[in-house]
Amino acid sequence: MHCPVCGHDCVTDARALLTELPGRFAPCPDCTGLVYDKQSPPPDIDAAEPCPSCGKRFIDEVFADIYRVMVGEGDLSGAEPLAAAGTPLIHPGHSLQRAPYLPSRSLVLLSRSVGDRAAARLVAEVPEVRGVVRTGAGTPGISDTDAAPMMYTLLAGCDVRADVFSTRRGPVVVYKQQSALHVEFPRGRNEKILALEREIGRCRPRTFVDACSGAGTLGIAAARAGVPHVICNDAWYAAACWTACNLQVNRESLGIEEVTIHRSYDDLRSRPVAQDPLLVATAAGREEVHVYQGDLRLLPAVLPPEIDLSALDLFEKADTGKVGRITRAWQARVGGVIFIP
Template sequence: MHCPVCGHDCVTDARTLLAELPERFAPCPDCMGLVYDKRSPPPDIGTAEPCPACGKRFIDEVFAGIYRIMAAEGDLAGTEPLAAVGMPLVHPGVPMRRAPYLPPRSLVLLSRSVGERAAARLLAEVPEVRGVVRTDAGTPGVRDTDAAPQTYTLLAGCDVRADVFPTRSGPVVVYKQQSVLHVEFPRDRNEKILSLEREIARRRPRTFVDACSGAGTLGLAAGRAGVPRVIYNDAWYAAAYWTACNLRANREALGIEEVTILRSYENLRQNPVAQDPVLVATAAGAREAAVYQGDLRLLAAVLPPEVDLAALDLFEKADAGKIEGITRAWQARVGGAIFIP
């Protein structure tokens, strides 16, 4: 699938990506790697090269190389701990019980400290680096349709990557551009997915609405669980677009024959936070799906009359008054059961 960020084939179908997982981050018999103390600067020794047999390198060795380039460019003083480099996001993200050996172009670096010169060098000189993103305070996305959106800055490469989330019916693959969507760490046990599966088992919905879909994780899990029709919605353009892409990537497991994406990434970006719902994509087959970009409080205008279950995974769950108001309005306009994961 054409990548809207770099133009390459960064998005593959779920079956292809999952088939590569068992050996993706495993060392070969010739691999060697040193474990470094993340609370101290890396030791003053040469950076190990990738394994000549398989091309992978232990993540601590990769981070030591990144640290040295950032120090040489003045982004680090050289006295900070190795962990000061930033946050490593591997592609694809999967639950791990041991530190990975990284193949080429498998790491997106999120860092508050990295500058443009170092980012360019990291992409050119560290083969495992896929993209470099400079972060700041806040979380990418939008908290409400009347609030200013938050994004990070892609400095080099491509920051499109996937996470693999386990469900009882099998895994779902969730692609996203990491500078514009929040981080989700896949774990063996995902409480949001488990709560969704309990609700589906209890209510057996025919139509499920993921009203704050993000990149589509809960809706995809609902489709995996056998819900015949899933409707996704998010006010943020990147969430709506990547949800559409994730429907296409997972279509075989979802029982979907065809996904039609009606809006391009560039088109959606021109109106990054939508009010009135806009149809972004449709999917047909043994199961059906639709993706909207819009304010969930206006979504009733485009919903079918028989919505059985909706998830309201709001950004700010601590605001009890806001959640109560939105929930009450949803029940009055849409009906059906509601749960907050």
């Protein structure tokens, strides 16, 4: 599938990705790897080469390689601990029982310290690195439609990666551009999905609205659970774009016959924060799904009547006053059962 960030085939359908997942990060009988102390600099030894049999390398060896490149370019002094190089995000992300052995192009590096020259070298010289992102203060996305959007900087390669989340009906695959959307790495339990499944079990909804959809995890999980009509919305362009993309990725397991994309990635990026809801994508089949980009406070104008269940996963849940105002307004205009994941 065409990747909107780099133009290559970074995005594959869920079936293909899940088929190779069980052994993707497992060592072969010939693999070896040293475990390094993350709170100390790596030892002054030559970097291990990928396994000649399977091409994988233990993650600590890969990170030591990353660290040495950053020291060579002056981004680190060599006195910092190994963990100072940054945060590794594997592709695809899923719950692991032990540290992974990485195949080629399976890691996106998030780092506050990395510079342009080191990033280019990492993608060119470290075979496991698929993309390098320089992070900053805050979290990618928006806290409100009148707030300045926040993005990290993709320095080299491609930062599109997938996460695999478990649901009662089976796994869902969620792709995202990591410089534009927050990290939501899968663990053994996903409390938001569990909350959604509890509400679906209680309400038996025919229509579900995820008013702050992010990359579409809850909406796709609701469709996977058999909710006939799902509506996803987010004011942030990257969230709406990747929700639409993830409908295509998961279409087989969702029983979707066709996904129609109404707005391209470049079109959405040209207006990164939307007010009035704009239809981004529609999906038809066993389930019907609509994806919008817009302010959730204006979304009721385009919603069908009799919404049974809504999720309001607001970015800043700590602001209880704001959450209360939005929830009361939604209840008055839309009705149905509301829950905050």
